[in-house]
Amino acid sequence: MSGGTEPVRRRRPKDRLPVRLRHHWKPAGALCLGLAVMVYAFGDARISPYVTSSSRVEADTITENVKGTVGLYDTTVKHAIQLQYKQTDFEKMIKEFEDDGTKDSIRADLTIDGVFLQDVGIRLKGNSTLMSLRGDLGGAGGGRMPGGAGQGAPQQQQGGGGQDRGRAANGGGPGAGATGGAAAGGGAGAGDRAGGGGGMAQYDLSADKPEELPLLIEIDEYVEGRAYQGEREISLRPGTDGQVPLNEALALSLTDGSGQTAERYGFTTVSVNNGPEVTRLMVENPDTEYAEAVDGNGVLYKARAGGTFAYKGDDPSDYETSFRQLNKVGSQDLSPVMKFIKWVDEASDEEFAADLDKHVDVESFAAYVATQNLLMNFDDMAGPGKNYLLWYDLDTKKFSVLGWDYNLTFSGDAEAGPDDEMSMGGGRPGGAGGEETGQATGGQGTDGQEGGQPQGMPELPEGMEPPKGMEMPEGGGMPGGGEGGPGGAGGSMGGHTLKERFLELDAFDSVYKKAYSELYETYFGSGTAAEALEDIAGQAEKAGVDAAELKKAVATLRTTVTARTEALAKDTEVTG
Numbered sequence: 001m002s003g004g005t006e007p008v009r010r011r012r013p014k015d016r017l018p019v020r021l022r023h024h025w026k027p028a029g030a031l032c033l034g035l036a037v038m039v040y041a042f043g044d045a046r047i048s049p050y051v052t053s054s055s056r057v058e059a060d061t062i063t064e065n066v067k068g069t070v071g072l073y074d075t076t077v078k079h080a081i082q083l084q085y086k087q088t089d090f091e092k093m094i095k096e097f098e099d100d101g102t103k104d105s106i107r108a109d110l111t112i113d114g115v116f117l118q119d120v121g122i123r124l125k126g127n128s129t130l131m132s133l134r135g136d137l138g139g140a141g142g143g144r145m146p147g148g149a150g151q152g153a154p155q156q157q158q159g160g161g162g163q164d165r166g167r168a169a170n171g172g173g174p175g176a177g178a179t180g181g182a183a184a185g186g187g188a189g190a191g192d193r194a195g196g197g198g199g200m201a202q203y204d205l206s207a208d209k210p211e212e213l214p215l216l217i218e219i220d221e222y223v224e225g226r227a228y229q230g231e232r233e234i235s236l237r238p239g240t241d242g243q244v245p246l247n248e249a250l251a252l253s254l255t256d257g258s259g260q261t262a263e264r265y266g267f268t269t270v271s272v273n274n275g276p277e278v279t280r281l282m283v284e285n286p287d288t289e290y291a292e293a294v295d296g297n298g299v300l301y302k303a304r305a306g307g308t309f310a311y312k313g314d315d316p317s318d319y320e321t322s323f324r325q326l327n328k329v330g331s332q333d334l335s336p337v338m339k340f341i342k343w344v345d346e347a348s349d350e351e352f353a354a355d356l357d358k359h360v361d362v363e364s365f366a367a368y369v370a371t372q373n374l375l376m377n378f379d380d381m382a383g384p385g386k387n388y389l390l391w392y393d394l395d396t397k398k399f400s401v402l403g404w405d406y407n408l409t410f411s412g413d414a415e416a417g418p419d420d421e422m423s424m425g426g427g428r429p430g431g432a433g434g435e436e437t438g439q440a441t442g443g444q445g446t447d448g449q450e451g452g453q454p455q456g457m458p459e460l461p462e463g464m465e466p467p468k469g470m471e472m473p474e475g476g477g478m479p480g481g482g483e484g485g486p487g488g489a490g491g492s493m494g495g496h497t498l499k500e501r502f503l504e505l506d507a508f509d510s511v512y513k514k515a516y517s518e519l520y521e522t523y524f525g526s527g528t529a530a531e532a533l534e535d536i537a538g539q540a541e542k543a544g545v546d547a548a549e550l551k552k553a554v555a556t557l558r559t560t561v562t563a564r565t566e567a568l569a570k571d572t573e574v575t576g
């Protein structure tokens with residue numbers, strides 16, 4: 001060969017097929033043949049899959065576990081992530097997301113804490129968090145929701161709350177106070193309250209700053225069976241440097257310290273294609289390994305953002321758009337979830353009160369509900385994001401609810417008590433900005449008119465269509481919901497039948513208030529939250545957050561923690 005060059009090898013036709021399909025073409029071919037036979041034999045007859053085996057065996061096992069040099073979520077050491085990918089692949093991924101909301105993976109090389117992993121997958125992660133990247137809402141610069149400070153700052157949207165401390169499912173009374181800010185479009189009412197340490201954060205994301213994008217790193221996307229320290233997925237949360245979500249780290253730390261299941265986390269620097277470094281929060285993503293690490297023998301189901309907690313019949317496959325099974329796929333299915341939803345839907349109040357403990361670990365559920373209130377998290381199982389997991393214990397045949405995605409914790413009214421609902425924008429249901437606004441979040445304002453646009457939702461310019469996936473259904477509310485909003489019956493911003501019925505019925509008042517009082521002491525009364533915040537601040541500073549920016553962020557969150565502690569300390573129902 002002249003010049004010492006070698007001929008370019010063309011890809012063989014089989015090499016154009018996905019890796020997994022090439023590795024498993026025989027089973028795939030057999031499956032296709034079997035399906036063809038079934039279609040021919042059974043015509044349009046419906047086949048419903050039911051699996052009753054309780055085998056612990058997972059079909060998708062880890063065959064290559066990269067050990068690494070330091071613990072991935074060791075918060076005592078510095079971490080660093082570098083990503084390398086083809087710019088054309090990245091641009092294609094962004095364009096597909098902008099065009100139709102698709103969040104497909106692209107191939108990248110990952111160096112994490114000095115360990116090189118070739119051919120991992122990365123994809124955009126999030127829903128409302130990514131709205132600004134699509135540029136669907138707002139003017140130049142793209143898609144920011146209202147209520148913000150300076151360019152690039154997270155938008156702290158806080159509203160007021162009603163006076164009425166009714167049960168969470170019963171709507172709200174008239175709004176008498178605002179929770180700090182006109183940022184959400186509501187003026188201050190009579191008696192402003194502290195809050196908003198977490199805030200309804202919206203980030204000014206841009207494809208020009210890929211190091212700031214919320215991403216899911218998929219270790220095994222292109223190399224089957226590979227994991228890093230037993231992890232297949234790592235989530236890079238939104239918010240960088242001075243906007244890094246300290247509130248989420250604090251919520252995870254407190255939840256884990258109380259003995260409840262919580263994701264591990266750590267702060268890390270992130271750079272992309274040899275670009276600038278920023279400090280990010282990385283969080284364990286609920287996946288198969290996360291499910292298998294939960295104590296006990298069970299199945300973990302993850303609620304989908306666009307799904308509902310609504311009974312759809314007796315075919316488990318009809319629930320796949322609402323829940324994703326994370327482990328024991330092949331030995332278990334969605335039948336337990338289907339049957340549980342049916343019972344919750346059909347049980348009378350008397351039956352629900354008498355028999356809930358046959359279906360749910362009631363004490364665990366009380367702790368979950370209390371925790372979401374104490375940590376001021378409106379985006380829990382009843383929130384628009386449907387951020388919860390269902391754990392089904394195969395031995396006790398009971399469900400537990402596990403929390404995840406805590407980036408909207410410590411938002412809103414720090415004075416909200418155990419009987420007050422956390423709602424979008426913070427505060428109690430019923431008033432978005434005090435008596436002056438008369439707007440409601442899932443209730444009625446002081447003028448008796450139903451609130452129209454939910455607080456925190458932007459007004460679209462005349463003639464502009466809402467972005468795909470965010471269309472407002474008839475009668476208001478958020479997309480993807482059941483009756484009254486997403487997730488089942490409830491207010492316009494969400495709702496969940498299980499949680500609402502639990503809080504409505506007096507039969508569960510004692511177990512809920514007991515859990516609330518104990519967890520208040522665990523989180524706040526003992527001083528743990530304040531101490532944990534200082535420790536987290538130290539972790540963030542070690543990871544590279546600017547000291548001046550960090551000081552401001554910590555001070556804001558500390559104010560909320562202090563206000564929450566002091567307000568609940570005055571509540572005799574909480575402290576006795």
